[in-house]
Amino acid sequence: MDRSSSANDNVPFSAEETPTEEADLPSTFPPGPTKDQSEYERFGGKTGTTFLQTLIHLLKGNIGTGLLGLPLAVKNAGLVLGPVSLFVMGIVAVHCMRLLVKCSHHLSAKVGKPSLSYGEVMEHSMENVSCLRRHAARGRCLVNLFLIITQLGFCCVYFVFLSDNIKQVVDAANATTMNCHNNQTVVLEQSFDSRLYMLCFLPFITLLVFTPNLKYLAPFSLLANLAMCTSLVLIYWYSIRNIPFPVSLPYVGKPKDFALFFGTAIFAFEGIGVVLPLENKMQKPQRFSMVLYLGMAMVTFLYISLGTIGYLCFGANIGASITLNLPNCWLYQIVKILYCFGIFITYALQFYVPADILVPPAVARVSGVRCKKAVDLLVRTALVILTCLLAVLIPELDLVIALVGSISSSALALIFPPLLQVFTFHSEDLSIVVTLKNILISVVGVVGFVAGTYVSIEQIIQRSKLGPGASLVQGP
Template sequence: MQNLKTLLCSAFGLTANRSYRVLKETRGSPDCDMCCCLFIQTLIHLLKGNIGTGLLGLPLAVKNAGLVLGPVSLLCMGIVAIHCMRLLVKCSNRLSERVNRPFLSYGEAVFTGMENVSWLRRLAPWGRWMVNLFLIITQLGFCCVYFVFLSDNIKQVVEAANATTWDCQVDHANQTALAGTSFDSRIYMLFFLPAFILLVFTPNLKYMAPLSLLANLVMCCSLVLIYYYSLTNIELPINLPLVGKAKDYPLFFGMAIFAFEGIGVVLPLENKMQKPEGFGRVLYTGMGVVTFLYISLGTVGYLCFGDTIAGSITLNLPNCWMYQIVKLLYSFGIFITFALQFYVPAEILIPPVVDRVSGHRRRIAVGLLMRALLVIFTCCLAVLIPELDLVISLVGSVSSSFLALIFPPLLEMLTFHTDGLSPLVITKNVIISGVGLIGFATGTYSAIMELIIRNNPPHSHNLSPSYMLQ
């Protein structure tokens, strides 16, 4: 099995330079222009690793929490998420020094941290296994979200094509009016399945680099247009609840932590820096931008569409060609990004199976078969849970809460327990991990219960707008 850091570096277009920290003392001071270039490159990769479909679901998350409580909660969650990312980097650096290694992945850091405590040493392999398990769940969960996102958005574009015009007048009652025969969104998922399978057959992600760059550009353009429409179509006066219902707040937590779960790319990015000690500046700058985007789009999206907001704000855009093209462009970006999200779990799960097969051709065939089966598995999960907001909330609650909130504070206590942590630091870590556990339990329960309610036929007339738009 390849090192997780190498996989993540490849997935995000990074170079796996394991020996840099060993060699940096002999290479001399890097040129300032090179430092600036690497700073910008690392910053872009950090933004790329945190901005995706989760951003588009935040207006609905703000609705679940309330117009005031939602943005305030996003700000608090952003601060805590950044703090946990910084904790992970600090712990990895300290542990790598202890074991005399240039780099430790997330799982290796947890493994080494548990070995650092005598009574946990025997359980250390389980710690690494748990981190990799939640990483796989998270990445495959992203893939499920992409299936649902593409099916919902392409369904709207295709089925409203005959009624689509260049007139972008606002109709808050029904932003995209479907015309003609309407097919279930699951049909569209099955339609995309062969395309996704062929996409993940790409032998090396370097061949995806041009398409990945194009995908990033079109997604940025789409976001600009979404911001423009939302800001210019806010209706006054605003009569939206400042605080949402208590029963909906766990759904907010799941969607928000799903959006903030970019902690898996932090260690590979930090190791790529020519001056790793300067990664804090990249982290605070990048995550500051991310937090601003999350709060601003979540707030203006909810202000614009109110109670009709869907699981993705793109589903609320008007039935005109300019914004239908926005859906197509963002869908293209998400389609290409699928290969990047799929890469990590595939390279963790497939090699152990391929190694059991003899013969070059058989190994290739088994590898392709396993990739196809993994894509089919994610498609089946998406078919079972076709509600975009619930998929996001469920994935966020189940796995992202562990990776982003629960593990990093615990790892700090394992790493520095011999240094005499202050009671304040211990209390802080226990509170953060406790909040993560509560969010995991309540968010998972609420998402599952809401899924049961929405799929209960006697109550089908009470379905929420985010479901009806699918």
């Protein structure tokens, strides 16, 4: 993929988000804001995105596979504690996003750049602290490393999601079709291991990531968005209509399972990498705070509502993705196929970030157009194979989501932003309340990181000893 700017300058795209097409990015940056420019003017200006466009991009950047796993997350936390925890996490996530934007504004004005990536914000903030100055470049690399882990983790989740859902569709096609309104539980014999489906997807996904420019995927991305929206409407419709009464579900889950809830929830909320590029490209970036609050309020409502409704509908039988609990009639098989199509296209968009970081250095080591092209394709193929192999090794959708969320999403969304505020404004005498608040958020992120990673790995080991399940249970 040809780039006119350095790879690291385009790192910050993240959690379930469509990266901005490279044609929209300027090839050179101005030396800094002039006296005729406001402090908010960055990439956008008159050609930037409108309020509504930015809001849509923000919603798209926070809604994906993590949403479908939230009913299981609510089960792990409990019917009352789960929604309350999602609400609190939504507030903290928005606050951390605001911290990142605030630090970016301050540092970009200080260094005379029109914009900064997440990694650059970390680097320049560490330069403000004398004892950390010599490690500033490492701080930028650390953020970029977590971004790569996050994006490749998303790609692993997509392999597992695609294989589980398509396997269920194929199994249903080979079984007796169930009426859409029949609440009877159906047990399907496992015809093929889901890992075989991953291997079947491998060549098609590899060809997909060979796309030389993201603009060629734009029409398919639009169709993918429409397909996923249609699927969500039908999922809501079925779940609301089939909530059993009376409801007898535990209000609070087991303490150990809360670690899995944390990993899944922070995986879903980890859209902090979307913030800086969207704010930079707005026509009126001073209105970005309103976009952020409105968009994240809608996202949080969607997360809480689907997580709660899905758990109420399917109860203890809720699967790693709510789509796995839908009945076997043709309508809901189409729902699964539509969502799988959306995830298939989204793989290339998520793959954009790690490829944009890792491919240019590899290509720079060789000379000749043909050699450069060959190295480009080889690196992309190797990364796709890596994500597929990791998915094959851990074919448990809920645990992969929890593991990725605990390891990387907690660092990007909870641990780093409070530290950025401390590093950036440490010389301005931060109040004790602000300092304690930042310490609390970072500590929660670290505890979630450790506990979520430990429990996820422990559960992965336990399930690997049991072997793949012999049946898939559907229906409420």
